[in-house]
Amino acid sequence: MTRFFDEHIKRSVQYLGGAWSFSKDYNNEGESGKWYLGLAESEKVTVPSVWNTEKDMLTYEGVAWYEKRFHSEGGCIRLFLGAVMTQAKVWLDGEYLGDHYGGFTQFDFIVKDVSKGMHTLTVRVDNGFDAHSIPQKQVDWYHYGGITRDVTVERLSGICALYNRIEYTLSDDLKTADCTAVVELFNAENESASTFLKITLGETEVYAGSVSLEAGERRELRLPVVINDVKLWSPEEPNLYDIRIETDTDDLYDRTGFRKIEVKDGKVMLNGEAMYVQGVNRHEEHPDFGMAFPQKLMKKDIDIALDMGCNTIRGSHYPNAPEFLDMLDERGMAFWSEIPIWGVGFSAETLGDETVLARGLEMHREMVRYYYNHPSIIIWGQHNEIPSGSQQAYEMSKLYYSFLKENGGNRIVTYACARPFEDICFDFCDLICINAYYGWYSGNISDWNKFAERFRARRKELGMEHKPVIMSEFGAAALYGHHTFDNIPWTEEYQAELITHCLKLFREDDMFVGALIWQFCNIRTCKEMGLNRARGFNNKGLLDEYRRPKAAYFAAKKIFSE
Numbered sequence: 001m002t003r004f005f006d007e008h009i010k011r012s013v014q015y016l017g018g019a020w021s022f023s024k025d026y027n028n029e030g031e032s033g034k035w036y037l038g039l040a041e042s043e044k045v046t047v048p049s050v051w052n053t054e055k056d057m058l059t060y061e062g063v064a065w066y067e068k069r070f071h072s073e074g075g076c077i078r079l080f081l082g083a084v085m086t087q088a089k090v091w092l093d094g095e096y097l098g099d100h101y102g103g104f105t106q107f108d109f110i111v112k113d114v115s116k117g118m119h120t121l122t123v124r125v126d127n128g129f130d131a132h133s134i135p136q137k138q139v140d141w142y143h144y145g146g147i148t149r150d151v152t153v154e155r156l157s158g159i160c161a162l163y164n165r166i167e168y169t170l171s172d173d174l175k176t177a178d179c180t181a182v183v184e185l186f187n188a189e190n191e192s193a194s195t196f197l198k199i200t201l202g203e204t205e206v207y208a209g210s211v212s213l214e215a216g217e218r219r220e221l222r223l224p225v226v227i228n229d230v231k232l233w234s235p236e237e238p239n240l241y242d243i244r245i246e247t248d249t250d251d252l253y254d255r256t257g258f259r260k261i262e263v264k265d266g267k268v269m270l271n272g273e274a275m276y277v278q279g280v281n282r283h284e285e286h287p288d289f290g291m292a293f294p295q296k297l298m299k300k301d302i303d304i305a306l307d308m309g310c311n312t313i314r315g316s317h318y319p320n321a322p323e324f325l326d327m328l329d330e331r332g333m334a335f336w337s338e339i340p341i342w343g344v345g346f347s348a349e350t351l352g353d354e355t356v357l358a359r360g361l362e363m364h365r366e367m368v369r370y371y372y373n374h375p376s377i378i379i380w381g382q383h384n385e386i387p388s389g390s391q392q393a394y395e396m397s398k399l400y401y402s403f404l405k406e407n408g409g410n411r412i413v414t415y416a417c418a419r420p421f422e423d424i425c426f427d428f429c430d431l432i433c434i435n436a437y438y439g440w441y442s443g444n445i446s447d448w449n450k451f452a453e454r455f456r457a458r459r460k461e462l463g464m465e466h467k468p469v470i471m472s473e474f475g476a477a478a479l480y481g482h483h484t485f486d487n488i489p490w491t492e493e494y495q496a497e498l499i500t501h502c503l504k505l506f507r508e509d510d511m512f513v514g515a516l517i518w519q520f521c522n523i524r525t526c527k528e529m530g531l532n533r534a535r536g537f538n539n540k541g542l543l544d545e546y547r548r549p550k551a552a553y554f555a556a557k558k559i560f561s562e
């Protein structure tokens, strides 16, 4: 996996970046035509990438095939794919390995007894939609297709560490962390094997001793360890603890941080102190790269968000790249991570569909499994703007909420609600998050004050006054460089005025404990979003798509830094 630090020193990792063979499969005939045995006609593309930024491919939706030849020293290998949008089927040397659904999480295949020499990896990628797709076809971002994150081949030998997670509870004085190190071992050999295993968390030894595994065995260890004099993770001091797992032949390095996040007395408390959640919604997208977002730009986006005075980024609307989360961990920026259930496209009936429910649960499972150790993730988001007045939404929220509370570690669990006056799911969130667009899709800027009063009354009527509110989305579109003498929609001035009005209102009202502006920068969107999306973009960015600041950026910065 690509991280912002080295995950392995002993294990050999080969990056399959650069030139791959590529074939469009317009008629979806590749599988029956056995293209996995070799692509007859192909062109060269770069991986990772999306195809919808290539000439003549801008709007291509459907199936395409990728093929890569690589050399292996042989033995047991792990083929790792960081993300494929949206559906992948994978073959090695013409042998089918399996598939993966969902465009924003990693997956892998372990293959034993690979011969020394050249091999061919083939990936069939499908970015089409069906009745059970997550997201559905109507979604406010572009339907990119491609292999969007790194592909690697790891060589596994002896007993290997495949996975780790540090579960912990902090003592009341936050000085002691009672931890369980969950470590998954795998014996890559064809016979039983033993190794010396050493695990440390920061400077503390978790385990040092020998272990034996049967041929091909996979075993999960749960090892208790106590960390004293904990150096907490916080925005001001983002302290991290190294996790080191070493066997005779293999290793795995990771990091975590200790912090306590809770909703208490109507406030969000981080390490026992009230935190006002302020920041932006950000898509991991750029017009030149789509969602194959370069690491260099991740850093730049964080620099900009910090300059603006943000303490939180909502990763709207899907799990972001692991190395972006590594950077947030290091720089003390909090994060809201969610899965791409983007409501407007989902009818109540679709939410109740068993495949949709199961796919969503699996996406949550993957997100929690791979992102568990990031201290920056303080919020898990279940879904965004679903028809939350429906029984189907109630059942979905109940299921996802209990999954995330039981398995997600110390995090606030919530969802972004666009129907605050009809919602029947508020039982399934630790705090209420509302998306609203007064002064843009309806009404005018002063309607925000009426909304705040109306929702206060509604919250009381529901008996939910103990749940504070974060405004998880609000904003207005502005075309970069568009100014007039009159302060009208689509100008930079109008956007700045609306953002200023909202930020001040939310700050002065103690029902609100945070505000996340829609959105960090403009993004390309799909034609299903209609003509309200000038240039085919969602233009509500504080920056344009090339990260050039609009007036609203400076307006938000002024308030955020007060």
Ligand code: ADA
Binding pocket: 140, 316, 384, 385, 418, 435, 473, 518, 538, 540
């Ligand atoms: C919604 C949605 C966003 C975006 C926004 C808008 O709240 O969650 O993804 O589409 O509206 O710009 O209208």
